[in-house]
Amino acid sequence: MTYTAWIIVTASLVGMSCGLIGVFLVLRKTAMMADAISHTVLLGIVLAFLVTKEVSGPAMLVGGIFAGLLTAFLVQWLHSLDVQHDASMGIIFTTLFAIGVILISTSIGNAHLDIQHALMGEITFIPFDKVSLPLVGEVPRATLLLFIVFLIVLFFITAFYKEWKITSFDSALAVSIGIPAIAMHYLFMSLVSITTVASFDAVGAIMVVAMLITPASSAYLWTDRLVVMLILSSIFGILSAISGYYIAYWIDTSISGSMAFSTGLIFMFSFIFSPKHGIISKYVQPIKNL
Template sequence: MSYAGWILLTASLVGLSCGLIGALLILRRMAMMADAISHSVLLGIVVAYLITRELSGVHMLLGAIAAGLLTAVLVQWFHARGVQQEASIGVVFTTLFAIGVVLIATKVGNAHLDVQHALMGEITFVPWEKIELPWVGSIPEAVFVLGLVLIIVLASLLLFYKEWKITSFDPALAASIGIPVMLMHYFFMSLVSVTTVAAFDAVGAIMVVAMLITPAAAAYLWTDRLSVMLVLSSSFGVISAIMGYYIAAWLDTSISGSMAFATGIIFIISFLGSPKHGVVARTIRPSASST
């Protein structure tokens, strides 16, 4: 595969995984948790590096998952004690992210781990960092990791589709019929953390947030069915990745930034043109009914 092909495949895998997870985040009214976890995983990554002194390996994933779960637990703990959820999210993620930044500045030294890399990533490096797989050959490590995460996310959604649907729309009903709501919540936060850290190194926190929230928000405007929303959200993520790459090539600018910008374009088109909730449809509908 060509250099550009690997970049497009990497970004498309990010779009697919984040689109699927993002749909549930939107339905659960937890969109800002995506922002919180995508920033707080920095602390987990830095701590994992400080313990092992290695910038790659499963320990990075474990550290990020631990940081994501810590974020979810602290947000829930503050919220249960009377702090508004938005305020809890803001306090927790800014504090954990700031600790990660301080540790990078004071403890990491000359390692290839910095705040700019954490925020924007560097997807252009992805095709050069390869691993050898049996029967497959040499592929970028990011493609392998993101592909594995996509399989985990898909399997989790398919195996527990009914549970995700009920806990997202009516947690009280889910609890009444014996579904472990809190266990599903923390399992979901683990999936968010895994997806975030898998995309973190390649595309950075900004694009992760954009891919988790914006395609799902756009899909929500087109349908009221969860299954259709999942398909649309992941599709919008892939379209944003491809569109953003060519925008970046045209303007000679940041690829990740352009992909995040492309998600905004798709949302605006959906906001204006979706047949049920779009601005144009809502404007025409009263006029049609009055005639």
């Protein structure tokens, strides 16, 4: 495959995983948890590096899950001690992120890991770092990791579809009929974490938040059905990724920035033109009802 094709495949995998996860982030009203976790996984990655002395996929995923769960747990804990929920989120994630930043600059030295890279990602380098796979041939390391994470996300979203639905809509009911809403919450936070870690290389910690939240919010405007929302959100994720790449190519600028910008364009388009919730429909509908 060509260099451009690998970039597009990689970005699309980010778009799909983030699109799927994002739907439940939005519906569970935990969108800002994505922001928190996208920062704290940095600490997880650094810790994984300090333990294994290499930046490898599986170790990074484990480190990410650890950091994500730690974040979710600490936020909940601080909140239970009477700190406002949003404040406890702000306190925990900045502190854990800061520890990550300090560790990078003191303990890591010249590894393939720096703060700029972690925040902004660098998808342009991804096709150069390849691994050899039987049957498939040479595949960029980051793309392989993203593909595995996409499969994991897809598996968990479809296998526990009705459990995600009921715990998102009415967690009290879920608990009362024996579905462990709290365990589901932490499982979900783990999925957010691995998606974030895998997307790190491609888009970085800041832009991944755009990929997680904006396509899902756009999809929400177009449909009243959860399945359709999941599919649309993934499609919007892919569209943002691809169009973002070409925008960046065209005006010669940051790829991850352009992708995040594309998610915003799609949202704006949805916000204006969506038949049910769009601005235009609000003016048009009264005429239809006459």
